[in-house]
Amino acid sequence: MKPIQMVDLVGQYQKIKPEVDAALQRVLDSTAFINGPEVKEFEKELGAYLGVKHVIGCANGTDALQIAMMALGLKPGDEVITASFTFVATVEVVALLGVVPVFADVLPGTFNLDPADIARKITPKTRAIVPVHLFGQTADMEAIMRIAEEHGLHVIEDNAQAIGADYTFADGTKKKSGAIGHIASTSFFPSKNLGGYGDGGALFTNDDALAKKLRRVCNHGSDVRYFHEVVGVNSRLDSMQAAILRVKLEHLDTYSAARNAAAAFYDKAFAGLENIIVPQRSASSTHVFHQYTLRVTGGHRDGLKQHLEAHGVPAMIYYPVSCHQQNAYKSVRFPEGSLPVTEQLICEVLSLPMSTELDNEQLTHITNTVKGYFNQ
Numbered sequence: 124m125k126p127i128q129m130v131d132l133v134g135q136y137q138k139i140k141p142e143v144d145a146a147l148q149r150v151l152d153s154t155a156f157i158n159g160p161e162v163k164e165f166e167k168e169l170g171a172y173l174g175v176k177h178v179i180g181c182a183n184g185t186d187a188l189q190i191a192m193m194a195l196g197l198k199p200g201d202e203v204i205t206a207s208f209t210f211v212a213t214v215e216v217v218a219l220l221g222v223v224p225v226f227a228d229v230l231p232g233t234f235n236l237d238p239a240d241i242a243r244k245i246t247p248k249t250r251a252i253v254p255v256h257l258f259g260q261t262a263d264m265e266a267i268m269r270i271a272e273e274h275g276l277h278v279i280e281d282n283a284q285a286i287g288a289d290y291t292f293a294d295g296t297k298k299k300s301g302a303i304g305h306i307a308s309t310s311f312f313p314s315k316n317l318g319g320y321g322d323g324g325a326l327f328t329n330d331d332a333l334a335k336k337l338r339r340v341c342n343h344g345s346d347v348r349y350f351h352e353v354v355g356v357n358s359r360l361d362s363m364q365a366a367i368l369r370v371k372l373e374h375l376d377t378y379s380a381a382r383n384a385a386a387a388f389y390d391k392a393f394a395g396l397e398n399i400i401v402p403q404r405s406a407s408s409t410h411v412f413h414q415y416t417l418r419v420t421g422g423h424r425d426g427l428k429q430h431l432e433a434h435g436v437p438a439m440i441y442y443p444v445s446c447h448q449q450n451a452y453k454s455v456r457f458p459e460g461s462l463p464v465t466e467q468l469i470c471e472v473l474s475l476p477m478s479t480e481l482d483n484e485q486l487t488h489i490t491n492t493v494k495g496y497f498n499q
């Protein structure tokens with residue numbers, strides 16, 4: 124059996140090596156390393172795939188979130204509602220801008236923001252909502268957009284984990300995850316579903332005026348070289364990453380299908396296990412399984428993780444500490460117990476290996492090892 128890893132980037136590269144190597148050679152031959160044609164082409168191709176008018180490359184997914192908030196003109200003292208059960212990036216950039224992160228709880232089934240709790244957290248200072256499409260499923264965007272509209276708020280989708288997922292509205296309309304909010308951000312970190320071979324990120328919007336502002340902020344606050352309209356940052360997607368991402372975008376739907384096949388194998392194997400809750404599928408979004416995350420009940424999570432590791436199966440806790448309980452972001456407004464679902468999930472979640480390259484032998488070993496823990 125091939126050794127099992129959380130993500131198998133080597134196996135994935137081997138299958139597309141001629142295409143990727145040729146793309147890199149093209150960039151080397153052109154020496155157009157910054158803002159070259161590869162970046163423009165990738166932005167166009169990703170926009171067409173997502174059905175969004177503007178895609179703006181930037182240096183990473185964290186920058187993308189910060190640039191979105193700068194372009195919206197968020198100011199110190201403003202409030203942004205987001206999840207605490209997430210990677211820290213969102214909360215970090217909110218805090219860096221002097222904006223106040225306000226946490227809403229998530230739903231125990233999909234791990235995504237609970238619209239009812241978002242509504243409860245709105246104050247006169249709220250300016251934006253940042254739903255994080257966690258682990259590969261779009262949050263309940265129809266409800267979130269309705270709340271935002273009622274209160275005059277902007278919505279920034281953090282789409283770092285769900286690129287390629289399809290969201291279906293009540294009337295049957297379908298949109299890609301990241302094509303629904305006023306702005307969306309994503310990350311091309313190597314282990315993401317659309318990962319480069321280094322850092323990268325992008326912003327999406329359908330709004331021409333916002334697109335102009337986003338490009339300006341990315342580019343030192345400038346539209347015309349050496350003339351600076353606003354305070355900006357230097358955040359660019361480089362041509363090598365764009366060239367690699369153009370190759371990988373062509374495979375994205377195949378990759379999502381491979382992840383779904385692995386998830387279906389897991390689901391079937393775990394059906395009926397008393398202390399295992401398999402990931403719930405949202406009624407309105409497809410899943411692209413950035414992570415396959417179990418809830419392990421009965422206090423068995425840490426024991427199962429150790430058992431898996433002892434048998435050559437890596438497993439990860441995403442996330443071991445929620446944002447409102449991190450030393451950097453504790454506030455009196457969110458004491459322990461204030462986000463009960465988030466705090467429960469932190470103790471129960473366990474993510475199993477998930478990649479485009481898992482084979483049946485590996486999946487059989489992983490699922491037998493999980494079952495073995497409960498049968499011993």
Ligand SMILES: *Cc1c(COP(=O)(O)O)cnc(C)c1O
Pocket residue numbers: 183184185186209210212213255281283284309310311312322323324
């Ligand atoms: C990875 C990730 C980010 C940050 O992306 P980077 O490219 O690593 O800066 C932001 N939000 C979420 C939900 C992520 O998973």
